Amino acid sequence: xxxxxxxxxxxxxxxxxxxxxxxxxxxxxxxxxxxxxxxxxxxxxxxxxxxxxxxxxxxxxxxxxxxxxxxxxxxxxxxxxxxxxxxxxxxxxxxxxxxxxxxxxxxxxxxxxxxxxxxxxxxxxxxxxxxxxxxxxxxxxxxxxxxxxxxxxxxxxxxxxxxxxxxxxxxxxxxxxxxxx
Ligand code: FES
Numbered sequence: 001x002x003x004x005x006x007x008x009x010x011x012x013x014x015x016x017x018x019x020x021x022x023x024x025x026x027x028x029x030x031x032x033x034x035x036x037x038x039x040x041x042x043x044x045x046x047x048x049x050x051x052x053x054x055x056x057x058x059x060x061x062x063x064x065x066x067x068x069x070x071x072x073x074x075x076x077x078x079x080x081x082x083x084x085x086x087x088x089x090x091x092x093x094x095x096x097x098x099x100x101x102x103x104x105x106x107x108x109x110x111x112x113x114x115x116x117x118x119x120x121x122x123x124x125x126x127x128x129x130x131x132x133x134x135x136x137x138x139x140x141x142x143x144x145x146x147x148x149x150x151x152x153x154x155x156x157x158x159x160x161x162x163x164x165x166x167x168x169x170x171x172x173x174x175x176x177x178x179x180x181x
Contacts, residue, residue: 040057041063043056078175081095081174087109087116088111089112091110092137094108094109095109097178100178106121107120110132116167117148117150119162119164123139123144124153125139125157128140136154146158
């Protein structure tokens with residue numbers, strides 16, 4: 001026999017849980033109360049986890065961790081993308097770099113006498129990927145050309161330089177740092 005009282009209790013608790021999720025669900029996941037094993041105990045204290053800064057805040061009488069405003073774009077990922085020996089002086093290679101928010105970013109690497117230049121592969125006109133043609137990076141779609149050492153526009157219609165990322169070389173590898181934007 002079915003216990004009517006217990007089914008009613010189950011129904012009410014499921015309904016209350018659904019409303020609670022609707023009201024606070026997103027905020028709750030965005031602001032863990034116990035960040036990487038550290039409870040939020042002192043208001044104003046900051047803690048960095050995976051490149052994201054959280055601040056201990058008072059929310060309705062309770063101390064909780066909240067993402068610091070403006071920090072979403074500060075998450076940093078430095079990735080070994082290529083062996084140093086795979087990029088000769090003056091040459092260019094395109095690599096896919098994992099993006100902090102998922103997916104990948106296509107990056108054009110060029111070795112110059114001054115070091116490695118890392119530029120986003122997407123043309124700043126309408127986003128088509130650029131490729132090395134002779135001494136320049138060229139977009140086949142409408143013909144924009146860019147300087148592979150700086151990303152500067154040589155010929156339009158693109159009006160802005162290619163997005164530049166930090167690149168470094170250590171322990172025989174090339175590293176690229178991609179920030180979210
Ligand atoms: S998309 Fe590159 S020139 Fe138009």
